[in-house]
Amino acid sequence: MAEAVDLKAIGTRPVRPDGVEKVTGRANFGADLNLPGMLHGKILRSPHAHARIKSIDLSGALAVDGVLAAVSGKDIPGGGDLGDNVLANEKVLYHGHAVAAVAARSAFIAEQALDQIKVEYEVLNPVLSIDDAIADGATLVNESQHTNGDTSQPASNVAAVTKFERGDVEKGFADADVVVEGEYRVPTAHQGYIEPHACTATINEEGKATVWCCTQGQFDVRSMTANCLNKQVSDIRVIPSEIGGGFGGKTTIYLEPVAVKLSEISGRPVKMVMSREEVFRATGPTSATLCRAKVGAKSDGTITAATAWLAYEAGAYPGAPVGPGCMSVLAPYDLENFRIEGRDVLVNKPKVAAYRAPGAPQSMHAMECAIDDLARELDMDPLDLRLKNAADEGTVAPYGPQYPAIGLRACLEAAKVHPNYTTPPAEGQGRGVAVGFWFNIGMQSSAEIRIAENGAVTIMEGSPDIGGSRASMCLMAAETLGIPYENINAHVGDTEATGYCNTTGGSRTTFATGMAVIEACEDIIAQCKERAALTWELDVDQVDWEDGQAVPKPGVNADVKPLSLADIARSAGRTGGPLLGRASLNAQGPGASFSVNWTDVEVDHETGKVDVKAFTGVQDAGRAIHPSYVEGQMQGGAVQGLGWALNEEYIYDADGVMENAGFLDYRVPVTSDMPMIDTQIVEVPNPSHPYGVRGVGETPIVAPLAATSNAVRDALGFRINDLPLSPPRVLAAIDDNE
């Protein structure tokens, strides 16, 4: 692994390659594509949270002047649950579930035509909470859903139960001097990406479709769309646009198969753009949860046992992120005895989708609140309690693997001496501490490096850039090739233009696609050495690559001038043709990223308003390729976590209709709500990556929830278990406590 001191490009903060296009408004996003003859598609959505569809009559819409196509569930023949979510078949499972769609000459006509579609429903009772869903005799969201597929048991809204266990929990609690426990609720939260889902599709007479869309993964859009339409992946080309935020929410599809189908029927390109309201009502937020946490410790702080009981709302189809919730909940601790149990619970709400560290913020909110209570009971500094029990290199994680080098201890130690921590909170304010974690993922990536005649470098890769990853790719290429950052550009290819690549998610891109880029650069270096050897009539192992040029190895007797990448590129025609490097891999060893956050808050005792006065995040990045973008991830994640802790929640009426489907009443924080989010990057290199990279994008959202809860606990002198800590909830708690 390269030592930090040797690095020239990595760790610098250059301007991003896509920056000018974005700040000048030239960059094209999902809704920006317009094609000649294009139609506009609109979706008819269910007015009920739970109902059986008795019939759908599209003829009224088709009779409207300007309407060229209409579809319903039977037009999406495949895809299983995904296809059923794209257009409902037998039942509608949430308010806003897509039922039918039309394509017309204008969006206005399409919208008016939706009113002419006749759908007959048999309205059913909606299941709207975990408590309702798991109660005896609960209405079933899906009558053929059995827990873990076990049909010997009656059907249930609990789609799956997950368990991790080690040691003897009962003995552990018996050995404890102090035991704390609590039950905590976290509400549904949306990623809140600024750009609503949008796509344009066209299909030709040979059945070959092209889809332009904003997505975190063009290859997943391709396979999911193909599945829904019973087509081959090779029948569909997906061209990703720039993306106005995703945070996990753009790792699935909603519109694409419908747009392709409408295009097939009408013979025209079809564009579909969701409204903000549709985004709230019908796309996947993350799970509301009900979590119970219990921890016991010796009076010296040694944790003797911990248990977590976690129930996650999946929405209308199985697939809540309860698995990662279970993996994360105790990940920071070195424990002999624990039991973790997770439930994936169906309710009549939109199917959840990934949201930044899916599942971890909720379960870790519960556990980090309990750990905070434990520190109070033990009269220990919350960082000391965590240091006492911190997982380290060699610890077997609760979810199985043995940790290689990890940075939790380094983060805790950095926090302890941080001036923001050593300075006590201001008079009247409360402080809360919490730890965050995300395991990160690797998976498949491809990269190609193309060298122009003047030596300029083009990287072609397949990871949609949602956090400045093109800049990071260019920096790693600059470092590896030994050339200036400015000579390199990176592009995200469509499914026909670049090799297969898994979706941007799991904080994998800088790690895994970065590794492919580094290997592709090494391929270029090998080729350059060969070309130089050929030019100099030397053996290839007599040539070195140093500072971006080929040089004879020390001791080799050759009177030649070094050959730069540009020199070699210019004469490439005479040495074997254009230079093209490539690599593809399935990256292993992503390396977990831990964080420590603390925040100071002030509570208005007359209005219940919580003001966040200060926030500090310390996080292990392994190696910060572009420190500004690491800090950006830390700050962005913190703001999302704080928003979720303070005000964000889905509010439903008794019929399961979301009452706050817009940014006015679904309250993400505005800039003036937030203090400066202070950051400190810790670098404990990931041994599996050439430069030590760990994914950093997801960990930052995890700890702010509990940090805020713990700070409010500190300010008020009593704990409010549930989120959000919205003014009405806080004021009611203050009044109750008096």
Place this chain on the structure above:
Amino acid sequence: MGDYAYAAPATVDSTVELLSSSASSGTRTQVLAGGTDVLVQMRSIDRGPRLIVDVKQLAETNVLSIGEDEIYIGAAIASAILNENAELKSKLPGLIESADLIGSTQIQGRATIGGNLCNSSPAGDTIPALIANSAVCHIVGADGERDVPVEDFVTGVGTNCMADHEFLLGLRVPAPKGNTGDAYLRFIPRTEMDIAVAGAGVRVTLDDSGTCTAARVGIGAVAPTPLLVPEAGDALIGTQVDEEALNAAAAACSAAASPITDKRGTVEYRIKVVGVLCKRAGAIARDRAKAR
């Protein structure tokens, strides 16, 4: 399906004529000032076609005058213009603050106090401040001009006392005399870009001894319409506007409130917080009056 249409008449008479004729022909019509409510509504809640009658071109709606006895704010004057008028800000800081709360810098360039009032939302931020300041609506229509006190203007959620052929020309606000101060506070869960969960506007006049001789309190977002709370004003008159008097005014506001529980707050929460806001705004208004 009807059509969308837009007209920007050049005179008050032709505006009234257009409003009258489209009212009698049943054409759906909406007056447009800054459009920061109208455009949002056209894109969300209510997309139906309509005739838009823009009143920003009229000389009369663009009047902004600060007289000895009366301050006149034309219905087309954007918040940004009010905020930048130092004289106005020093005379009616509370009212101008309420206008300054609306939206963001971009919204401020268009949004008007008149539009805020005519939109007639229970939560419109300028309305309690207008009520506290005894503002009067200057309305014109087929039957000529008339004046209506702001507290009588809004008749229900989103409705007001204007007929189809009428529109708002401007607002008359009595100029503050002597030791008079006003203030408006609203509660929102965020710091900006939000809608009031409760709001309270207070204007007080003090004599040389600091005793309150006149006081008016308006509250918002806690009833179907913004309200004048005479009991709250009465609780301040004759006092030094001290803690005890402010608590009495707060209690009067809480008693006058008849809020609903919705996604923005519960009944209990709003009843309590409207009192808190009255108390805090009252203290600011008192201090401003003293400083005059």
